[in-house]
Amino acid sequence: xxxxxxxxxxxxxxxxxxxxxxxxxxxxxxxxxxxxxxxxxxxxxxxxxxxxxxxxxxxxxxxxxxxxxxxxxxxxxxxxxxxxxxxxxxxxxxxxxxxxxxxxxxxxxxxxxxxxxxxxxxxxxxxxxxxxxxxxxxxxxxxxxxxxxxxxxxxxxxxxxxxxxxxxxxxxxxxxxxxxxxxxxxxxxxxxxxxxxxxxxxxxxxxxxxxxxxxxxxxxxxxxxxxxxxxxxxxxxxxxxxxxxxxxxxxxxxxxxxxxxxxxxxxx
Amino acid sequence: xxxxxxxxxxxxxxxxxxxxxxxxxxxxxxxxxxxxxxxxxxxxxxxxxxxxxxxxxxxxxxxxxxxxxxxxxxxxxxxxxxxxxxxxxxxxxxxxxxxxxxxxxxxxxxxxxxxxxxxxxxxxxxxxxxxxxxxxxxxxxxxxxxxxxxxxxxxxxxxxxxxxxxxxxxxxxxxxxxxxxxxxxxxxxxxxxxxxxxxxxxxxxxxxxxxxxxxxxxxxxxxxxxxxxxxxxxxxxxxxxxxxxxxxxxxxxxxxxxxxxxxxxxxxxxxxxxxxxxxxxxxxxxxxxxxxxxxxxxxxxx
Numbered sequence: 001x002x003x004x005x006x007x008x009x010x011x012x013x014x015x016x017x018x019x020x021x022x023x024x025x026x027x028x029x030x031x032x033x034x035x036x037x038x039x040x041x042x043x044x045x046x047x048x049x050x051x052x053x054x055x056x057x058x059x060x061x062x063x064x065x066x067x068x069x070x071x072x073x074x075x076x077x078x079x080x081x082x083x084x085x086x087x088x089x090x091x092x093x094x095x096x097x098x099x100x101x102x103x104x105x106x107x108x109x110x111x112x113x114x115x116x117x118x119x120x121x122x123x124x125x126x127x128x129x130x131x132x133x134x135x136x137x138x139x140x141x142x143x144x145x146x147x148x149x150x151x152x153x154x155x156x157x158x159x160x161x162x163x164x165x166x167x168x169x170x171x172x173x174x175x176x177x178x179x180x181x182x183x184x185x186x187x188x189x190x191x192x193x194x195x196x197x198x199x200x201x202x203x204x205x206x207x208x209x210x211x212x213x214x215x216x217x218x219x220x221x222x223x224x225x226x227x228x229x230x231x232x233x234x235x236x237x238x239x240x241x242x243x244x245x246x247x248x249x250x251x252x253x254x255x256x257x258x259x260x261x262x263x264x265x266x267x268x
Numbered sequence: 269x270x271x272x273x274x275x276x277x278x279x280x281x282x283x284x285x286x287x288x289x290x291x292x293x294x295x296x297x298x299x300x301x302x303x304x305x306x307x308x309x310x311x312x313x314x315x316x317x318x319x320x321x322x323x324x325x326x327x328x329x330x331x332x333x334x335x336x337x338x339x340x341x342x343x344x345x346x347x348x349x350x351x352x353x354x355x356x357x358x359x360x361x362x363x364x365x366x367x368x369x370x371x372x373x374x375x376x377x378x379x380x381x382x383x384x385x386x387x388x389x390x391x392x393x394x395x396x397x398x399x400x401x402x403x404x405x406x407x408x409x410x411x412x413x414x415x416x417x418x419x420x421x422x423x424x425x426x427x428x429x430x431x432x433x434x435x436x437x438x439x440x441x442x443x444x445x446x447x448x449x450x451x452x453x454x455x456x457x458x459x460x461x462x463x464x465x466x467x468x469x470x471x472x473x474x475x476x477x478x479x480x481x482x483x484x485x486x487x488x489x490x491x492x493x494x495x496x497x498x499x500x501x502x503x504x505x506x507x508x509x510x511x512x513x514x515x516x517x518x519x520x521x522x523x524x525x526x527x528x529x530x531x532x533x534x535x536x537x538x539x540x541x542x543x544x545x546x547x548x549x550x551x552x553x554x555x556x557x558x559x560x561x562x563x564x565x566x567x568x569x570x
Contacts, residue, residue: 146405163403182401201400225297225374225420226402226411228338233404246339261398 002057004034008066008087012051014042015090019073021048023081023100026059041072067106075102078119091128094121097145110154111135116164118145129154129173132166140181142166148237155192158185161202167234167241177204180262184230188240200259207244209266216254221268223248271548272566274538278548279565284436284530285553286561289324289348290355291431291521293379294363294387294422295331297342299372305330307370308343311362315347316467319488323358324348324433324519326465337376338420344378346465348433348519352385355427360390368394368412368419375419379426379521388421428521432561435518435526437533438476438494438550440510441542447512448472450537450545454516457536463525464518476515476552509547523561530563535570 004026016039020026026034035049048054052064060081064074067087075083075094081101085093088106097116104112107125113132127149132142133156141160148167155173158166161183168176168185174192177185180199187195188207196204196216231245249265272279296311298304308327315325325347336342347362349355367375368391375387388410392399395412401423402409408423437454441447455471458464466472481489492498493505494513506513516533520526537546551565 144403165404184402184404203400203402222417224411224418225338225340226409226418228340229374229409229420230402230404232337232339233407261400 001061003061003063003082003084004057004059005055005063005065006048006052007055008052008064008068008071009050011068012046012070014040014044014046015070015072016046016051017041017073018071019076021062022075022078022083023059023062024079026062029059031056067104069107069109072109074104075121078102088125093123097121107151113142113145113147113166115141115143116145116147117143118164120145121147123147123149123151126151126170127153127157127168129156130159131157131168132161132164133157133159142183146237152189157187158183158204161185165230165234167238169238169240177202177262179258180204186234186241186244188238188244196255196262196264198258199255199262201261203263203265205241205244205249205265207267209264212252212264213255213257215256215260216252216264217256219251219253219263221248221250227265272569274569276542277538277546278542279534279569280438280548280550281566282551283553283556283562283564284434284551285556285559286432286434286436286523286526286563287350287559288429288561289318289350289431289433289519290352291346291348291379291428291519292355292359292385292425293328293344293346293377293521294359294425295336295342295344295376295378296367296370297336297338297340297374297376298370299340301330301341303370303372304341304343307367307373308345310370311366312345312347312465313366315358315362316469316473318348318350318354318433322349322354323362324465324467325358325362326467326519328465329459329462338374340374342376346463346519346521348431348465348467352383352427352429356385359385359387359425363387363421364391364394368414368421371416373419375421377422377425379428381426381428383427383429384424385427386424388423391419391421394419430523431519431521432523432526433519434559435520435530435561435563436552437516437530437537438552439514439516439537439546440494440506440548440550441512441514441546442509444512446544447514447546450540451514451516453536453540453545454533457532458516458518458529461525461529461532463522464520464529466516466518466529468515468517471516473515473517474513476513479554505550507548515552526561527563527568530565531568531570534565534568538570 152170171189
């Protein structure tokens with residue numbers, strides 16, 4: 001099946017909202033109709049045709065050739081199918097993703113995978129702050145699916161994570177897993193200060209933990225069947241994460257300043 | 269009509285009459301093979317017949333660590349009952365008393381399907397609030413803190429309404445020794461078939477029953493037509509040269525699996541021959557009116 005390809009003509013001179021360019025909204029539209037979709041965020045009109053060269057194909061599989069940090073909301077509300085972005089993108093990449101496969105080869109801004117509820121999101125480069133987090137005023141962040149960042153992530157990754165799995169193969173900034181409600185967050189590189197700050201439930205696995213807050217309490221070194229199962233399930237996605245989970249892990253329970261039913265694991 | 273004969277073994281022109289059942293499968297893993305087997309054996313104890321045990325259960329096969337979800341050796345348990353409700357109760361009771369309690373064990377779903385039976389969804393309450401739910405993709409697990417660490421249990425397992433119970437073979441031999449020899453070889457061959465269990469002790473039952481009794485309270489009683497010590501006293505089904513009868517009962521997740529197991533068993537019995545094994549093979553039925561599945565011996569011959 002031939003993909004629908006959008007080739008970026010040049011760096012846009014304003015931020016663009018690419019939320020309309022997802023499989024379920026483009027399904028059945030002709031190239032001409034797609035070219036007329038408006039993307040501007042200022043008073044200056046900017047259509048898809050102005051910004052991209054369109055190579056028609058099945059909307060089930062969309063490719064962006066060339067990216068820019070000014071392209072926001074790529075893959076927003078995506079339900080199924082696939083989007084591959086070859087290049088960088090701006091904020092809210094894959095926000096509210098609920099199904100399908102969303103891949104970015106470059107870097108992205110803040111709120112990537114924000115409040116996603118299903119599907120798979122992969123970022124080959126670095127991700128900005130608030131990965132998977134809720135926007136201001138929302139009660140929960142990511143509530144399902146799988147998110148993989150091959151590079152580094154910014155601060156507050158997995159804020160208010162509710163369900164689903166986040167794997168960061170590089171390093172994470174300060175407060176990873178802050179206010180976590182449940183779910184799983186794995187960081188394979190370095191990690192900033194105070195992981196799991198005010199987390200209620202959920203699991204954080206850190207390859208190189210910083211000093212934990214005193215509100216995390218030592219529960220000893222364990223080899224748990226669940227870690228082995230997750231290791232097996234994650235192996236096709238991240239071999240390094242699978243290796244980390246197959247080691248004996250020290251368990252710290254917390255954050256005792258909140259509910260205290262969460263946990264931070266790290267290899268001893 | 270002269271009886272069919274294969275390698276000297278007489279084959280009755282008869283059929284096994286089997287019934288629809290509800291079936292499920294789970295995989296029990298443990299730190300080593302011994303303890304995986306122990307948990308599975310305990311869970312499938314006292315599960316020979318739905319009449320008195322609530323469920324029929326057994327170990328289908330063992331799995332090496334490289335193909336189990338948690339990388340540890342495991343045993344696949346099949347369980348059958350006449351209704352989904354009974355199966356549900358039996359599954360949770362047995363998993364709770366026999367698997368949750370077994371050192372180092374974990375419990376996984378091992379049957380696909382849209383019909384689900386809660387297992388971890390029930391056992392989680394043992395965690396008294398400390399239980400942890402973990403989801404990955406469409407799989408859902410519960411982690412329950414226990415005294416040796418954690419009991420990991422999948423939330424639900426599959427239920428099949430296409431299971432078949434009551435496939436059987438009647439082995440008739442000259443002596444206990446020869447008949448038992450044939451039965452043991454048949455059981456070994458049938459255990460290699462996937463998706464079936466032989467619920468009776470070691471796969472063999474020696475007290476086959478008929479429906480009804482002279483005593484009002486009894487639903488079933490000894491199958492006198494096949495009792496060798498009554499050969500002269502009742503309307504016997506046994507020939508002069510038969511001194512012992514043993515039965516193998518088969519439950520399977522599908523009709524095909526039950527047929528395949530009976531085929532494997534028959535092949536082993538026929539291969540052994542009458543001298544050191546069974547002189548005659550029959551099958552139990554109720555005239556064909558009660559059970560919808562009929563396994564004719566003549567169709568299953570090697």
